[in-house]
Amino acid sequence: xxxxxxxxWLFFLIGQYPHGPxxxxxGTLLLATICLILALPCSILIAIGRTGKNRFWRGVTFVIVxxxxxxxxxxxxxxxxxLGPIIFGTSIGxxxxxxxxxxxxxxxxxxxxxRAGIESLPYGQxxxxxxxxxxxxxxxxxxxxxxxxxxxxxxxxxxxxSIIKETSLGFVIGVHEFxxxxxxxxxxxxxxxxxxxxxxxxxxFIVCFTFTSAARWLERRIGxxxxxxxx
Amino acid sequence: xxxESIAVLQEPYLSWLLQGLSLxxxxxxxxxxxxxxxxxxxxxMRMSPIKVIAWIPAAYxxxxxxxxxxxxxxxxxFAVPMLLxxxxxxxxxxxxxxxxxxxxxxGFCMAAYFSESFRSGVRSINNTQVEASRALxxxxxxxxxxxxxxxxxxxxxxLIMNNTLxxxxxxxIAMAIGVHELMYQxxxxxxxxxxxxxxxxxxxxxxxxxxxxxxxAGEFAERWAKKSRRASNA
Numbered sequence: 001x002x003x004x005x006x007x008x009w010l011f012f013l014i015g016q017y018p019h020g021p022x023x024x025x026x027g028t029l030l031l032a033t034i035c036l037i038l039a040l041p042c043s044i045l046i047a048i049g050r051t052g053k054n055r056f057w058r059g060v061t062f063v064i065v066x067x068x069x070x071x072x073x074x075x076x077x078x079x080x081x082x083l084g085p086i087i088f089g090t091s092i093g094x095x096x097x098x099x100x101x102x103x104x105x106x107x108x109x110x111x112x113x114x115r116a117g118i119e120s121l122p123y124g125q126x127x128x129x130x131x132x133x134x135x136x137x138x139x140x141x142x143x144x145x146x147x148x149x150x151x152x153x154x155x156x157x158x159x160x161x162s163i164i165k166e167t168s169l170g171f172v173i174g175v176h177e178f179x180x181x182x183x184x185x186x187x188x189x190x191x192x193x194x195x196x197x198x199x200x201x202x203x204x205f206i207v208c209f210t211f212t213s214a215a216r217w218l219e220r221r222i223g224x225x226x227x228x229x230x231x
Numbered sequence: 232x233x234x235e236s237i238a239v240l241q242e243p244y245l246s247w248l249l250q251g252l253s254l255x256x257x258x259x260x261x262x263x264x265x266x267x268x269x270x271x272x273x274x275x276m277r278m279s280p281i282k283v284i285a286w287i288p289a290a291y292x293x294x295x296x297x298x299x300x301x302x303x304x305x306x307x308x309f310a311v312p313m314l315l316x317x318x319x320x321x322x323x324x325x326x327x328x329x330x331x332x333x334x335x336x337x338g339f340c341m342a343a344y345f346s347e348s349f350r351s352g353v354r355s356i357n358n359t360q361v362e363a364s365r366a367l368x369x370x371x372x373x374x375x376x377x378x379x380x381x382x383x384x385x386x387x388x389x390l391i392m393n394n395t396l397x398x399x400x401x402x403x404i405a406m407a408i409g410v411h412e413l414m415y416q417x418x419x420x421x422x423x424x425x426x427x428x429x430x431x432x433x434x435x436x437x438x439x440x441x442x443x444x445x446x447x448a449g450e451f452a453e454r455w456a457k458k459s460r461r462a463s464n465a
Binding site: 066067069070071072073074075078079082083161164165166167168169171172179183186193194196197198200201204205208209212 | 401
């Protein structure tokens with residue numbers, strides 16, 4: 001096992017990078033970060049639509065969330081994989097196909113996290129803002145969302161772990177990421193699957209568990225700062 | 232567009248789809264059973280007063296929840312057979328090894344999620360209930376059987392339905408190791424006909440249909456749980 005790490009650590013870490021696309025663990029983390037950054041604004045819009053008064057937008061966002069939650073992520077990846085080139089007119093590459101699929105899918109899940117945050121915020125905040133003469137948009141941007149983002153930060157962080165885990169499915173359309181790198185090493189060595197998949201699994205575990213633990217620690221801290229006892 | 236004009240719903244593709252769907256169901260039921268039973272065993276171990284025994288499921292749950300399911304399936308498919316003794320390897324190859332190993336991987340992974348759901352149900356029961364029943368002379372297992380689990384079930388069922396939905400969707404990942412379930416068949420039909428839009432549309436509707444059934448069942452379970460809690464409090 002140490003021998004494999006010694007020979008292939010750079011490949012596991014960045015893939016074929018200088019001579020090819022960035023891959024390996026760096027590719028996985030890059031993909032997950034881009035996805036989080038792009039999905040967050042989308043999910044905030046969906047959450048506002050879900051909690052808003054406008055029936056039309058409530059209906060639209062409800063359908064988006066439930067369709068995304070009811071469809072396997074692989075299905076969405078293949079939709080993006082086959083429809084992406086048709087919509088954009090050219091091939092956009094597996095990496096960006098995966099970004100599109102992840103943003104579509106994760107926006108729905110992140111929206112549910114943010115919606116829960118909006119709904120758990122005492123309504124007095126909105127009423128007070130209204131009494132002070134804030135418009136509905138200003139109330140949302142200046143009063144509600146900052147508190148919601150702060151309170152749901154731990155939940156967003158654990159959703160980031162889900163995103164990291166989901167990037168591994170990019171393997172099926174050939175995205176250069178960590179799982180892809182490991183299976184390439186596996187097809188070079190052929191006789192060492194136990195060691196290679198242990199390295200792959202344990203590395204994923206170390207990365208994801210770090211974020212999971214951070215999320216738990218923040219949850220306790222944020223809970224305490226508001227005088228709420230940790231559950 | 233009438234129903235007959237959808238080319239991918241004509242033979243032979245219709246039977247490909249149906250075969251895929253039946254294998255998806257078989258995989259779903261197989262891994263759901265493993266997840267449920269193992270999740271329950273993990274919960275029992277976790278509640279043990281002996282620290283070491285309680286620590287094992289806790290560590291396993293962290294492992295299973297922080298490693299991508301695809302990686303776990305690949306580990307089961309590529310690595311686990313190498314670790315098995317010869318006669319078991321042969322037995323696996325005689326049957327559909329991809330199906331069995333994917334089912335085991337799914338079941339073992341989802342057991343961690345199921346176990347966490349069970350545990351949050353148990354934790355929703357006030358500890359005074361346990362103390363009272365122990366004071367009345369119930370043993371630990373009998374306390375669980377008669378006092379804690381029946382009450383915990385209410386808080387647990389909605390969570391379990393959510394995990395069931397997750398499990399159902401995740402059966403599609405088995406295609407990565409070549410199990411001929413619905414997703415795999417959909418891609419084969421796509422390669423055969425190039426009617427991408429049609430076949431994906433049909434498959435998405437099929438998946439959505441069963442997902443929504445599970446979601447509706449979850450919604451009903453939640454309502455039932457709320458109602459029966461109110462009734463028992465009155």
